[in-house]
Amino acid sequence: MAVQTDARKARFxxxxxxxxKEKIYCPASVPEKAEDNPFAGAGSYxxxxxxxxxxxWVLQEALKxxxxxxxxxxxxxxxxYRTAKIYVEKLNLPxxxxxxxxxxxxxxxxxxxxxxxxxxxxxxxxxxxxxxxRVLNRAGLDMQEQKxxxxxxxxxxHENEPVPYVRLAEIKEKLYHSKMFMEYxxxxxxxxxxxxxxxxxxxxxLDGVEDAIVDSGWVGSMQKTLNQMLKSMGRKSELExxxxxxxxxxxxxxxxxxxxxxxxxxxxxxxxxxxxxxxxETIFSAPHGMTLRYEEKDGKYIPVYDxxxxxxxxYMEQLETVLLGYTEKAAESVTDISAVNCRKDxxxxxxxxxxxxxxxxxxxxxxxxxxxxxxxxxEYGSRQLAAVMDEKDLTDNHVINKILVMLGIRKTEIKESAxxxxxxxxxxxxxxxxxxxxxxxxxxxxxxxxxxxWRRNNVQR
Numbered sequence: 196m197a198v199q200t201d202a203r204k205a206r207f208x209x210x211x212x213x214x215x216k217e218k219i220y221c222p223a224s225v226p227e228k229a230e231d232n233p234f235a236g237a238g239s240y241x242x243x244x245x246x247x248x249x250x251x252w253v254l255q256e257a258l259k260x261x262x263x264x265x266x267x268x269x270x271x272x273x274x275x276y277r278t279a280k281i282y283v284e285k286l287n288l289p290x291x292x293x294x295x296x297x298x299x300x301x302x303x304x305x306x307x308x309x310x311x312x313x314x315x316x317x318x319x320x321x322x323x324x325x326x327x328x329r330v331l332n333r334a335g336l337d338m339q340e341q342k343x344x345x346x347x348x349x350x351x352x353h354e355n356e357p358v359p360y361v362r363l364a365e366i367k368e369k370l371y372h373s374k375m376f377m378e379y380x381x382x383x384x385x386x387x388x389x390x391x392x393x394x395x396x397x398x399x400x401l402d403g404v405e406d407a408i409v410d411s412g413w414v415g416s417m418q419k420t421l422n423q424m425l426k427s428m429g430r431k432s433e434l435e436x437x438x439x440x441x442x443x444x445x446x447x448x449x450x451x452x453x454x455x456x457x458x459x460x461x462x463x464x465x466x467x468x469x470x471x472x473x474x475x476e477t478i479f480s481a482p483h484g485m486t487l488r489y490e491e492k493d494g495k496y497i498p499v500y501d502x503x504x505x506x507x508x509x510y511m512e513q514l515e516t517v518l519l520g521y522t523e524k525a526a527e528s529v530t531d532i533s534a535v536n537c538r539k540d541x542x543x544x545x546x547x548x549x550x551x552x553x554x555x556x557x558x559x560x561x562x563x564x565x566x567x568x569x570x571x572x573x574e575y576g577s578r579q580l581a582a583v584m585d586e587k588d589l590t591d592n593h594v595i596n597k598i599l600v601m602l603g604i605r606k607t608e609i610k611e612s613a614x615x616x617x618x619x620x621x622x623x624x625x626x627x628x629x630x631x632x633x634x635x636x637x638x639x640x641x642x643x644x645x646x647x648x649w650r651r652n653n654v655q656r
C-alpha cells in the first residue's frame with residue numbers, strides 16, 4: 196500500500212510540473228476528502244485540464260466564426276457543456292450553450308428507411324464482442340422479431356456466438372435479402388421519425404441561428420446523420436462540429452465543417468498512438484443512461500433514457516464534483532477567452548495523456564480500468580475497460596499477430612481490451628514495457644494506414 200501511495204504521489208508531482216510549466220491552472224494539492232473519491236487525483240491534474248483546455252478552444256473558435264449557439268451532444272458532451280456554461284456566464288460570452296440528449300441509436304434508427312444501404316453498413320459494423328443479437332439490436336428489433344429473423348436466415352442457436360470480422364459481410368448479405376428483417380427494420384424506423392423531428396425542432400436546430408455541435412468525435416458520423424435529418428426537415432445551412440479528435444470522416448462530407456482540437460484525419464500520429472478514445476468516452480460521460488428514443492408529453496418532446504447502474508451514476512457524480520470544482524478555480528484566472536494560448540495548452544495535454552493513457556500507474560489502471568465499457572450501439576455493461584488478461588492474451592495483441600489475424604492469414608481469436616495499456620499495467624507478470632512497445636508499434640501502423648487511406652481517397656475526390 197505504501198509503495199502504491201508513493202507511486203501515486205510521484206505521478207501527481209509529474210502532472211503538476213507539466214501544468215505549472217505550461218501555466219495551466221494546477222491545484223496545489225489534491226482536493227479535500229480525496230480518500231473518499233478515488234477519481235480526485237487524476238480528475239484534478241489530468242481530466243480537469245483536459246475538458247477545460249478543449250472547451251476554451253471551442254469557445255475561441257465559436258466566437259471567431261460568429262457562432263451564437265453550441266449544441267453539446269449527450270453523453271460525451273455533458274462535462275463539456277457544464278464547463279462551457281461556467282465560462283460563458285463568468286465572461287458574459289454571447290453564446291447560447293445547450294445540452295442535446297441523443298445517441299447513435301436514437302438518431303440512426305429513424306434514419307434507416309431513408310438510406311437502406313447506409314443503414315446496413317451501420318447495423319453490420321464491427322465491434323468488440325459482436326454477436327448476431329447485438330447486430331439485430333442495432334436495427335431496433337425486439338426479442339420475438341429477432342427469433343423470427345434468425346429462423347428465416349438459418350442462424351437460430353448462433354445468436355450469442357462471437358461474429359468474426361471476416362463473417363460480417365456474410366451476415367449483412369443474409370439480412371439484406373431477408374424480407375422479414377427489412378420489414379421489421381423499416382417499420383421501426385418510420386415509427387420513430389416524427390418524435391425525433393419534433394425533438395430537434397424543439398431544441399432549436401431550425402431557428403436559423405449560427406450554430407454548431409460539440410462532441411468527442413472519432414468518425415464524425417453524428418454530424419452527418421444530423422445534417423441529413425435536418426436538411427430533410429428544411430434546414431438550409433450546413434451544421435458544423437467541434438471535436439476533441441477525428442480519426443476519419445464519413446465519405447462525401449464537407450471537410451471544412453469538421454473542426455478538430457487534438458488530432459485530425461490528416462495527421463497528429465503520435466497524439467493518436469498515445470490516446471485511447473474508449474477511456475475518454477468512459478470517463479467523460481453523464482450521470483444518466485443513453486438516449487433510447489423520444490416521446491411527446493404535454494406538448495413537449497422528451498428524451499427517454501436507458502437505465503444506469505447505481506455505481507456508474509455514483510462515479511459520474513463524484514467526477515462531476517471534482518471537474519466543476521477545478522473549472523470554477525481555473526476560470527478565475529481567465530479574463531479574456533481569446534487570450535488563452537490553446538496551442539500551448541494542447542502541447543501540455545499531449546505530455547499528460549502519454550502518461551495517463553499510454554503508460555498509467557498501477558493505481559490509475561485499477562481505478563479507471565475497472566470501469567464498465569461497451570463499444571456497441573446499445574450498452575450491455577459486462578466488460579471492464581481494461582480487461583483482465585493473461586500473458587498469452589497480452590502476447591496475442593503484439594503487432595505481427597494482430598496484423599496476420601486482421602488479414603485473415605492466421606485463424607485464431609484474439610482477446611481484445613478496450614484499454615490495452617491499462618490491461619498490461621494491471622495484469623502483466625513480466626515484460627510490461629515490451630507489451631506496451633509491441634502494441635504501440637501496432638497502433639503506429641494502424642494509424643499510418645488510416646492516414647494514407649484518408650489522403651488517397653481525398654486526392655481522388
